[in-house]
Amino acid sequence: MRTPVDSGNSTTTPCACSKRPTWSRVEDDSVMQWPVIELAEWEELRQCPDCGRHWLASWPDELEGGMILCSPEPASARRLRDIDRASTLRAYCLARLEEHLGPLKERKLECRKVGCARKRLDGSSYCIEHLIADRFGRHLAKLDAPARDR
Ligand SMILES: [Zn+2]
Numbered sequence: 001m002r003t004p005v006d007s008g009n010s011t012t013t014p015c016a017c018s019k020r021p022t023w024s025r026v027e028d029d030s031v032m033q034w035p036v037i038e039l040a041e042w043e044e045l046r047q048c049p050d051c052g053r054h055w056l057a058s059w060p061d062e063l064e065g066g067m068i069l070c071s072p073e074p075a076s077a078r079r080l081r082d083i084d085r086a087s088t089l090r091a092y093c094l095a096r097l098e099e100h101l102g103p104l105k106e107r108k109l110e111c112r113k114v115g116c117a118r119k120r121l122d123g124s125s126y127c128i129e130h131l132i133a134d135r136f137g138r139h140l141a142k143l144d145a146p147a148r149d150r
């Protein structure tokens with residue numbers, strides 16, 4: 001069986017969506033026109049109509065309400081349940097914390113949470129994972145990961 005192949009050189013031109021950053025706020029309506037593959041309460045799996053790439057549309061911050069578009073982790077994810085939210089939204093969470101705390105730097109002191117061996121961040125009494133858990137929810141923090149694996 002033959003697969004139809006685009007005759008033009010469109011296959012060598014990367015799709016415009018590939019220039020999108022790992023996460024971005026969605027301010028243009030074009031993304032809202034993309035087909036929705038799967039719908040959940042606070043997130044949608046959408047597909048770029050031009051190249052078929054999957055994207056996670058999410059509302060991670062109930063307080064601020066805006067939709068963000070993220071490149072899913074792992075990139076092979078084709079269902080919402082396959083997406084690792086903590087990894088996918090990591091860059092977003094870090095950027096948001098940075099807006100509040102300035103550059104994210106670890107101090108010598110340990111996190112104030114009992115039993116947490118991670119270092120607290122400059123400007124905070126808590127470590128990065130507890131800050132993420134507190135602000136965005138435990139599902140976005142990597143609290144189970146060992147503290148000294150990096
Ligand atoms: Zn695309």
Ligand SMILES: [Zn+2]
Pocket residue numbers: 111112113116117118126127128129130
């Ligand atoms: Zn901690």
